[in-house]
Amino acid sequence: QPEGPGRRWTVEEAEPLMANLVGRDLVKGKAMYAAVLCQSCHTMQGEGGAIGPDLTQLGTRFSPKDILVATINPSETISDQYHATVLELKEGGSIVGKLNDEDAQNYYISQNPFAPNDIKKVAKSNVILKKNADVSIMMPGLINRLNEEELKDLMAYLISGGNPDHAVYKQPTAQK
Ligand code: HEC
Numbered sequence: 001q002p003e004g005p006g007r008r009w010t011v012e013e014a015e016p017l018m019a020n021l022v023g024r025d026l027v028k029g030k031a032m033y034a035a036v037l038c039q040s041c042h043t044m045q046g047e048g049g050a051i052g053p054d055l056t057q058l059g060t061r062f063s064p065k066d067i068l069v070a071t072i073n074p075s076e077t078i079s080d081q082y083h084a085t086v087l088e089l090k091e092g093g094s095i096v097g098k099l100n101d102e103d104a105q106n107y108y109i110s111q112n113p114f115a116p117n118d119i120k121k122v123a124k125s126n127v128i129l130k131k132n133a134d135v136s137i138m139m140p141g142l143i144n145r146l147n148e149e150e151l152k153d154l155m156a157y158l159i160s161g162g163n164p165d166h167a168v169y170k171q172p173t174a175q176k
Helices: 011-020 027-033 063-070 148-160
Strands: 083-089 094-102 104-109 119-123 127-132
Touching: 011 063, 011 148, 027 148, 063 148, 083 104, 094 119
Parallel strands: none
Antiparallel strands: 083 094, 083 127, 094 104, 104 119
16 A cells, blocks of 8 residues: 555656656555556556556557656546446436447446446436546546655556566666
8 A cells, every 4th residue: 555645646746757767666566556546447467457448558658748647637538449428318417437338228337437347227218418428437636645656666567567677677777
């Protein structure tokens, strides 16, 4: 578990910390990744949830800054495959969640990303509008329990995809 103290991380505050990620701690990074719930929704090295994209290759697809933006402001860009759906109901109100399936009569929607097999059936005849949610299923502020060192270990873990040979785990060599 993180020791903290946490803070309300912004991209502006966190980005400078990414400039010099060396000698990081893989075990701690992985522990932070689980503690702040990333693992519940994302797969890394074949382990974890499938609510969001697989993050194993993240470090080759995203810059450290892009990783921070995606983590701190998840709703800023929402990848097509993983968006939530809003069903507006005839009787008023709406249901938001991940659309799992649909058939001629019903939508099948999962409202709790931590219990993805809890599926609610919603009759199409009760739905007046179906649209993509503009808010991500991923909640903001997950990393706010972390202190600076813990955030660096988490970011190193994401950048390295858990590969122990990655540069972020090399000890800084003494300059001669
Ligand atoms: C409740 C489930 C959930 C949790 C918890 C969660 N994510 Fe996500 N994440 C998603 C979903 C869904 C998406 C895709 C939609 C989007 O882009 O917002 C996503 C997208 C991302 C992306 C963009 C990846 C890409 O390929 O586009 C990154 C990076 C990411 N998450 C990192 C994290 C990190 C780091 C944590 C832990 C601090 C975390 N996520 C926790 C659900 C989650």
